[in-house]
Amino acid sequence: MRVIHRFLALFTLALTSATILQNGQVRENPYPGQVSAIDLDDSWNTYPPDSPEISYKGRWDSKHVSWWSAPGLKVEFSGDKLALSFGQSTTPGVLVAYRIGSLDWQFSNVTADSTYQFVGPWSELNDGEETPEKNVFEMRVQIAGVAVASDAALSKPPTFEKRIEIIGGSLASGQFATYETLSSWSFLFANGLGNVEYGITAYPGVCLADLQCYGGGTHGVQWFWHHASDPGSRASAAYGHEPEEWDVGAEQPADLVIIQMGGNDHRHPNDIPGRNYYHAYVDLVDDIHSVWPHAVVILMSQWGTFTKQNKKYVGSTYYLEETKQVYEHFKDRGFVYYFPTEGLLAHNDINPKNHLTDVGHVKIASHLLQWVKLVLRWKIEPTSEVQSGTTYWNDQQEY
Template sequence: MLPPSGLFLAGLALFSGLVESTILQNGQVRETSFKNTAVDIGAFSLKTYPPNATEISYQGRWDSKYVSWWSAPGLKFGYTGSQVAITFGRSTSPGVLVGYRIAGLDWQFTNVTGGQTHMLIGPDSPGVDLTGPINPMTFELRVTNWAFGIQIEAVHVGEGQKLVKLPNAPRRIEVIGDSLAAGMYTSYEGLSSWAYGVGAGLGNTDYSITAYPGICAADQDCWGNPRGQVHQWFYTSDTSWRATEAHGNNPEPWDFSKHPAADLVIINIGTNDQNSHNNVSAPVYIDALTKIVQGVHGKYPKAQVVVMSLWLGFSQTGNTYASVSSQGFVKEVQNMIRMFNSDKYLNNPTVYDGVTKTSSQTNKKTKPFVHLFNTTGILQHNDIAPQWHPTDVGAIKVASHLLQFIKMTFGWELEATGPEVFHETLYWNDEPSY
């Protein structure tokens, strides 16, 4: 999503990367203490694992060269000992900010650069000597910025120690979207997005966020994105300049067969389509959104699908605030969902493949599988930042409502046990009399 006035997405993305280790909060620089974790690997005795080690579980989308794409991609594994270091490949974006943590302890952050080794866990790391209830000790890393990525060249542990493969979580979700899901303009971007809040907030769930700012559902140029999600979702990389540099016009198709299928797919896309700047008609948008759902059904036959209604921000109207316009494609989306859940469709469903551009029939569904999550009333004007995207609190509100919707609709229990989800949102009043 971009504001009606039309900011230049690419310029904003580049600017956000140049201000290394800086977070602006209401125009003021927020104090941060990101540790410099770069080390001379030759000074340590370590056991080294290649990037394709079976003990490493990659989260989100990574290409065949172990380069990350889209929003909040990451990796996780168990380990023994008190040291974890990662050597980042040359395709790592310079100075990209990553979040990492031990077991269920709070997120730590550091800037990493290609060609360097970073000692992320050492004997002096807070909590490194703590034991239980998480056993073996686990390590998780996520890229914060949706525009940048990392390349894994090697993972190291202490000499005589080892990595431990962790089992896949019993539940898996994927979010498909644009800047609203990617976390654009929230403090830690991907790690402050509502999409991450849903995935991490569910607990005991693996999650992937296939979202990129400015992208449309329709397969056309939108705010500098050359392709829409009806095409790009089927590929490993996003629509960034990094992808053009890495793959040119031949991106790697995402091999769905090599990755666990999602149980639940959440789709929040169309805000860029409804913007008059991109000139996408309602029929073109609905055709693209329909094919995205058909693509999900083809790749994840057992998955439930949640389509979120759109929100477009607020402006002052007389003596109150009101939405700047209608939510966008409201009736069209409702009609599409009714079509998917009709007996006619369920008895003769169609799937779509965005790589081959072909549609085909598949086995009939036994019951409706597409659901509408109505976002009306969740966000108010102070939940939308001046650049037309949710504030940190706005993202938390969307995530909280969506978590309850998932629980009530699908019977998924909220199994998060206490580990931090949103970093640096612990606000409270210490003054009892004021």
């Protein structure tokens, strides 16, 4: 009987030379799980990137280059080995995180025009069970193909019934977190829900307001929401100012949309006026509702910096009143909710780059998971700690 497996990987933006610090101390083995480059021979059965057996998740353009945060692919495979080939648009030394089933995350650097074997005799595939757990394969890079053993095959896995969409900037994409997107509240929340499909249309620096940020002429997130690639320099080098359009309506409709915007609009030199921010927010929600009329939309308040006042730290919220006004504007229509983040974070949940620490991301994800469970009555599968898939430990007896 053929045994079917799935395999999961996610790309972040760290390079081989990067250093991960934990409270100022260097993590001794920051990227466990490095794999080797190989050459494919007759012992492999290869599938090109346009194979129907490969299920793409998130935004990929016509060249099979992936964009935004945590896009990926999903495959089931038989046999006891799996390799992935990376195309010429792959960022040199990009870090990929991968796992089998729900085992701990492993990390490896890969580069362009190369093939790496991620599953082999060393992998924990079956462990004596007749049917191993199913996993997902996700990436942010051009794919040149997937290969399995010559007597094995790929198959397209089923799609989960529910789907969520998260829209935001650097705070949603996990910038400056330990493993970037993999450590972000958005990824932890989506995976903490369990059996759902998800897309994270988030990128550092993106504004809500259109053509008003960074000196004008830069499109806001609503414009980019209808395009395949993000606002980054990598996309600009590939497509200039004419990225491929993305048919949002052709996707699996989202059941839940979460928006976290305001940080980039608020900061200098953008300084978007509150009324402009409000109108841009209303336009975005109207746009989403016109495409996905049955989706619930959550407006997440945008926390700001903490300031020390006498003997305590006091947090701030950007565009607090304007975001509440957007909620009031849609409240009677019944599909918009407001999720307040005020009081969820402490000053030490903000790192020196004014972004969330890993603990801060876990806090936001954990609170949001419980809010969705209690308010929207969504069932959470699994119900374990959201970051249980990554091993963190301390082996010191004394300090």
